[in-house]
Amino acid sequence: MISVEEALAHVLTHFHPLEPERVPLLDSLDRVLTEDIVSDMNVPPFNNSAMDGYAVIAADIMHASDENPVTLRVIGEVAAGYIAISPVERGSTIRIMTGAPLPLGADTVVRFEDTSEGRESGATGRKCVEIMKGIRRGDNVRMAGEDIRVDEVVFVKGTVVREGEIGVMASLGKKYVSVHRRPRVAILATGDELVEIDEPVTPGKIRNSNGYSNAAAVLKAGGVPVQLGIARDNIGDLTAKIHEGLDADVDLFITSAGVSVGDYDIVKDVLNAEGEVRFWQVRMKPGKPLAFGVLRGKKQVPLLGLPGNPVSAMISFDVFARPAILKMLGRTEFARPTVRAVLQGDVKNNSQRRNIIRVVVEKRDGGFIARSTGAQGSGILTSIARANGFLIVPEDVSLVRAGETVEVQMLHSEL
Ligand code: AMP
Numbered sequence: 001m002i003s004v005e006e007a008l009a010h011v012l013t014h015f016h017p018l019e020p021e022r023v024p025l026l027d028s029l030d031r032v033l034t035e036d037i038v039s040d041m042n043v044p045p046f047n048n049s050a051m052d053g054y055a056v057i058a059a060d061i062m063h064a065s066d067e068n069p070v071t072l073r074v075i076g077e078v079a080a081g082y083i084a085i086s087p088v089e090r091g092s093t094i095r096i097m098t099g100a101p102l103p104l105g106a107d108t109v110v111r112f113e114d115t116s117e118g119r120e121s122g123a124t125g126r127k128c129v130e131i132m133k134g135i136r137r138g139d140n141v142r143m144a145g146e147d148i149r150v151d152e153v154v155f156v157k158g159t160v161v162r163e164g165e166i167g168v169m170a171s172l173g174k175k176y177v178s179v180h181r182r183p184r185v186a187i188l189a190t191g192d193e194l195v196e197i198d199e200p201v202t203p204g205k206i207r208n209s210n211g212y213s214n215a216a217a218v219l220k221a222g223g224v225p226v227q228l229g230i231a232r233d234n235i236g237d238l239t240a241k242i243h244e245g246l247d248a249d250v251d252l253f254i255t256s257a258g259v260s261v262g263d264y265d266i267v268k269d270v271l272n273a274e275g276e277v278r279f280w281q282v283r284m285k286p287g288k289p290l291a292f293g294v295l296r297g298k299k300q301v302p303l304l305g306l307p308g309n310p311v312s313a314m315i316s317f318d319v320f321a322r323p324a325i326l327k328m329l330g331r332t333e334f335a336r337p338t339v340r341a342v343l344q345g346d347v348k349n350n351s352q353r354r355n356i357i358r359v360v361v362e363k364r365d366g367g368f369i370a371r372s373t374g375a376q377g378s379g380i381l382t383s384i385a386r387a388n389g390f391l392i393v394p395e396d397v398s399l400v401r402a403g404e405t406v407e408v409q410m411l412h413s414e415l
Pocket residue numbers: 189190191193194206207208209210211256257258259260263307308309310
């Protein structure tokens with residue numbers, strides 16, 4: 001048996017970030033930039049008001065207060081999107097809205113709340129206003145370039161694009177950006193017992209759930225699933241399906257079932273005829289049997305042969321396929337976020353393998369608690385569906401006691 005680390009390290013040597021493609025800005029979400037993003041402008045582009053209020057010259061109102069208000073002549077108004085016609089001169093002011101360019105001459109904005117307009121109800125359209133608070137020069141003004149300077153490198157190549165980056169790049173006019181291409185991932189279920197989702201479950205048959213859970217996991221990781229359906233346990237059918245996948249120009253080939261000891265050797269024989277594939281016993285539970293190698297198509301395509309049991313397939317995907325997909329997307333961090341939680345109920349591990357326990361994490365008393373989802377058999381698919389975290393019990397730990405604080409890998413972006 002080999003360790004999870006050894007297996008993963010070997011798998012990952014076969015994957016590299018895919019070539020760049022230029023995509024509409026929104027399509028870059030959660031992907032990795034292959035170019036530096038340089039600003040050709042200041043953001044904001046001009047000095048503007050951060051408040052609804054009055055644009056003033058600070059020297060005029062420095063000593064204003066409730067007791068000693070300063071009266072200014074209102075010479076105009078400017079809304080966001082417009083330019084004030086006349087400059088502000090000593091003793092005068094222009095009514096200004098948030099986002100409107102600061103009029104020439106003005107250096108400060110007094111918010112309505114600190115003027116007679118804000119202190120009286122319904123007071124508008126007057127010729128004069130009283131300033132009732134002395135503020136500092138530059139207050140309530142957003143300076144040109146205070147967020148981004150012209151020629152600044154805003155994001156370097158390798159940055160993961162999130163909502164915030166999308167907003168910044170939109171403000172810079174980047175309608176298209178370059179990111180690593182998404183990997184195409186072939187998904188093939190194997191087994192004579194399998195029927196498709198819309199077929200009747202006749203005696204001895206079960207539905208192909210792996211095809212769906214794996215495709216969902218590919219999507220979630222940022223890949224493009226290429227669903228090949230079911231290959232029967234015979235050389236002809238399996239070989240044909242593998243060629244079909246290779247013809248679909250995939251970057252990773254995922255099969256499920258047929259890699260454990262008790263199987264018909266057909267899957268192993270075919271994989272070996274179509275490439276170089278090795279069969280491993282990985283020191284993890286579930287997911288001990290695993291195949292890995294390369295298929296010979298127009299190009300060499302790495303293949304991950306997951307176990308057939310639905311839970312084993314999903315967890316093996318998470319451990320091996322997910323990092324491989326992320327690496328092809330240009331990501332360098334593969335670890336899931338973790339929380340520390342107090343374990344409810346003992347968790348045993350007599351397998352001497354790394355045991356991946358499906359748990360529910362909940363908030364409790366300002367912290368978190370975690371409990372097993374119950375039966376952890378590799379066929380109990382609801383044990384994953386009901387879980388929001390994985391508790392990793394190391395191979396040399398046989399018991400984790402209730403009350404211990406454990407680290408849990410979180411599966412979703414929210415609790
Ligand atoms: P195997 O790896 O072929 O020994 O299969 C292990 C178990 O997983 C068996 O009970 C299979 O029926 C089941 N199985 C295999 N493929 C799938 C699949 N695509 N969807 C659901 N269960 C499967």
